[in-house]
Amino acid sequence: MLDYDVEAARYDATRGGVPRASSAARAVLALVPDRARTLLDVGCGTGLVSERLTRPGLRVFGVDASEAMARVAARRLESLIVLGNCHRLPFADASLDAVSAVWLLHLLPDAPAVVAECARVLKPGGVFVTTVDKDLSHDMNSDVxxxxxxxxxxxAYDAAPRVLAVASEHGLRRAGEARFTGHGQGMTPSRAATEVARGYFASALTLDEEQSATLVRRLSLLPDADIPRADPVYRLLALRKEG
Structure with a gap:
């Protein structure tokens, strides 16, 4: 996994920036009921998405385990940003109307425990909104x-069937879904080759030194080396807490 304290300074620029964050925020808000007055963005990172979860009467909080990420987020948001662990959220039982987790569960071997924790802090009737099947958004999307x-x-920590099964165990039932475009995530062959060479994909790809060199060479031979390929489309699930 990446060292997010190190990545904080360059994170937004390498992840599609404002267009990608805006796309995600719109999709999340479309799944959050109008009656919601509080929303916690878990794994908020730099707060670029959290900052855009704006709606009259909705107060947004953020929590992240990376001190550097939380520091950037705190500069962006007037709402409360907490340095904390997604496995033990610093909020009381049944205290929030909505919880979001965008591009988080796919990183966590113990994703079920995080789903359970998000369910714990939701009020009855509250909604948990999370990305699922992130890897599938990138598979076979282009020649890269x-x-x-x-x-x-x-x-597949965030595989939809797995998330739905765990959610059901904690009183969460499917309430809707949405999709949004990951603007700026369509790789150019030249960028992909550079990132593979520098080991940037270490947490996503399994490569030995020889395979890495071969992959860099094959990426370098693709046509239109500096033209971005199609952006991935991500999937969101909304899960409502019973009661």
Whole structure:
């Protein structure tokens, strides 16, 4: 996994920036009931998405385990940003109307425990909104993805069936879904080759030194080296707490 304290300074610029964050925020808000007055963005990172979760009467909080990420988020948001662990959220039982987790569960081997924790802090009737199946958004999306696909680590921590099963155990029932475009995430062959060479995909690809060199060479031979490929489309699930 990346060191997010190190990545904080360059994170937004390498993740599609404002267009990607705005797309995610719109999709999240479309799944959050109008009656919601509080929303916690878990794994808020730099707060670029959290900052855009704006709606009259809705107060947004953020929590992140990276001190550097939380520091950037705190500069962006007037609402409360907490340095904390998603496995032990610093909020009381049944205290929030909505919880979001965008691009988080796919990183966590113990994602079920985080789903349970998000359910704990939700009020009855509250909604948990989370991205699922993130890896599938990138598979076979372009000629670049086709070359990367054989080396991808498919942990499927955020597989939709798994998330739904765990959610059901904690009183969460499917309430809707949405999709949004990951603007700026369509790789150019040249960028992909550079990132593979510098080991940037270490948490997503399994490569030895020889395979890395071969992959860099094959990426470098693709046509239109500096033209971005199609952006991925991400999937969101909304899960409502019973009671």
């Amino acid at each position: 993805d086709e070359l990367l696909a054989p080396f991808r680590v498919h942990r």
